[in-house]
Amino acid sequence: SIALGHFMVDLLNGIRPVLLAYLSGPLSLTNANIALISTLYVWTASLTQPVFGWLTDRFGPRWFAAGGLLWMMSFFTLATLLPGKEPLFFLVVASLGSAALHPAGAMQATLRGRTHYAGRETTATSFFFVFGQAGLFVGPIIAGPLLDQFGLFGLLIPAGLCLPIALNAGW
Numbered sequence: 001s002i003a004l005g006h007f008m009v010d011l012l013n014g015i016r017p018v019l020l021a022y023l024s025g026p027l028s029l030t031n032a033n034i035a036l037i038s039t040l041y042v043w044t045a046s047l048t049q050p051v052f053g054w055l056t057d058r059f060g061p062r063w064f065a066a067g068g069l070l071w072m073m074s075f076f077t078l079a080t081l082l083p084g085k086e087p088l089f090f091l092v093v094a095s096l097g098s099a100a101l102h103p104a105g106a107m108q109a110t111l112r113g114r115t116h117y118a119g120r121e122t123t124a125t126s127f128f129f130v131f132g133q134a135g136l137f138v139g140p141i142i143a144g145p146l147l148d149q150f151g152l153f154g155l156l157i158p159a160g161l162c163l164p165i166a167l168n169a170g171w
Contacts, residue, residue, distance in 0.1 A: 001165060001168040001169040002065055002104075002105045002108045002109060002112075002128060002169060003105075003109070003127055003128050003130075003131040004131065004165045004168075004169075005065055005066075005068075005069045005101060005105060005162075005165050005166065005169050006101065006102075006105050006128055006129075006131045006132040006135065007131040007132065007134055007135040007138075008069060008073075008135060008158070008161060008162045008165055009068065009069055009072055009097065009098050009101050009102075009132070009135065009162075010098075010131075010132040010133070010134075010135030010136045010139065011135035011136070011138055011139040011142075011158055012072055012073070012076050012094070012098075012135075012139065012158065012159065012162070013045070013095075013098055013135070013136060013139065014135060014136040014137070014138065014139020014140050014143070015076075015139045015140065015142075015143040015155060015158065016038070016041060016091065016139075017038065017140065018139075018140050018143035018144055018147065019079075019080070019091070019143065019147075019155065020034045020037060020038065021034070022143075022147050022152075023088075027084075027085050027088075037088055037091065037092065040092045041091065041092050041095045042095070044092055044093075044095045044096060044099065045095035045096070045098045045099045046099070048096060048099040049099045049102055049103055050103075051099075052064060052068075052099050052100045052102075052103050052104070053103035056103050056104045056107055057107075061103075061104035061105070061107045061108045061111075062104075062108075062169070062170060063170065064100045064101065064103070064104035065100075065101055065104040065105055065108060065169045065170075066166045066167070066169040066170030067097075067100060067166075067170075068096075068097040068098065068099070068100030068101030068102075068104065069097060069101055069162050069165060069166035069169065070097070070162070070163070070166045071094070071096060071097035071100060072094050072095070072096075072097025072098055072101070072162070073097070073159050073160075073162035073163060073166065074094075075090045075091070075093045075094035075096075075097065076090075076091065076094040076155075076159050077156065077159045078090040078094075079091035079094060080152045080153075080155045080156070080159070081152065081153075081156075102132075105128055106125060106128060108128075109124045109125040109127065109128035110124065110125050112124050113125060139158075142158065143155065146158075
């Protein structure tokens with residue numbers, strides 16, 4: 001479940017650039033606007049990871065892994081459904097879910113490798129990262145056709161798939 005959670009978080013991360021390109025016309029976003037939003041998104045997702053790592057060490061990984069995915073799903077959904085430019089703020093806020101999941105997921109993968117794969121922590125963790133990279137690969141591939149076919153409502157499909165995976169990770 002943690003690898004699938006990583007896949008889904010990074011799938012949503014991979015949708016971001018296509019979503020911003022899609023919104024650039026209707027919202028009159030300049031290239032500078034898109035760059036600023038992307039920069040804020042990536043900075044938020046990366047610079048807060050040490051805080052979430054510390055919290056995960058203190059409170060355990062389960063709720064940060066599940067909660068990070070639920071957080072990202074919720075704010076990503078708000079960013080795609082609400083009108084105007086203000087939802088772009090929710091897109092940046094969604095990236096905190098990615099920041100929460102990554103340290104917790106790496107911890108879980110490492111612990112699983114230690115206990116269930118005969119001390120192969122690094123191998124288990126590498127599978128966690130492969131799933132994330134696969135999500136980054138698949139995100140743009142599905143975002144374009146979903147946006148072409150269904151508009152912004154099409155992005156509810158990958159966002160909705162996060163819910164059962166997050167619930168499983170929490171359980």
